[in-house]
Amino acid sequence: MKDAFDYKKPTLWITATLAAASVVPAVLMIRNSRRRKSHLFDQELVIDRLLYEAPFYTASFDPAISPSFLFSNESELQMKGHFHSMENTKWRSLGKMDALTLERPHFDDLFFTGKEHIFWRLRKQNKRAWQMDVKEGELCAFYYLLQQRNGEVYLAYGYRADGLDRPESTASIIRWLFYLTNANE
Structure with missing residues (x-):
């Protein structure tokens, strides 16, 4: 031996x-x-950090009152809390999200900053994306949920100023882009 x-x-x-x-x-x-794999579906997702905020809104994002999100296997997006207050602490359904193919006119061009390469990179590294339009008073808001190839999850929230409720809207603006993490990690 x-x-x-x-x-x-x-x-x-x-x-x-x-x-x-x-x-x-x-x-x-x-x-x-x-x-x-277990990071996205049926997990409570919280806002880890704000990556982008549209420069022309008076009210800014306050991380102390940020909402939580839950994305189900049935593509339903739920939210606990709100962007402007913590009054609602129960889960409420925002609606069902539809699969989306990220394209420059419907993603990159909705940001108003000199850092277009950041959003181009996010789009190129995207694995799956979903979108949903929601009426909020007189505004038509929308959500984009992005899952990247490396497992990272992002949420974009914005408005469709022309009142259309689809990505082809020509007057869409992304107000916030968030990096989400699992609440249990």
Whole structure:
């Protein structure tokens, strides 16, 4: 048995090193993919940080009263709380979201900043996206929920100023873009 582990027989050591080098990354990839899959559906998502705020609104986002979101397997978006107050602490359905293919006119062009490359990169790294239009008083608001290839989740909230309730609206503005995280992590 002593001869099998002799340093003059490198075949064993090379084989063992290659086996270990291939097993460790495989285990890490499987572990991370399981974590990412469970991150979006039926999990309470909270706003981790504000990535973009439209510059021409007087009221700004207050992280102390930020709402939570829940996205179901049936593509229903629910919200607890509100962007402007914490009066409503119960889950309420905002509606069913529809699958969306992100395109420049319906995503990149809705931001008003000199940092278009950030939104271009978000769109290019997008795995899946959903959208929903909601009437809020006289305004037609919309939500975009984005799941990236690396598992990150973003939520865009904006308005359709021309009153249309579809992505083809020519007068849409994204007011806020949030990075969401799982409330339990």
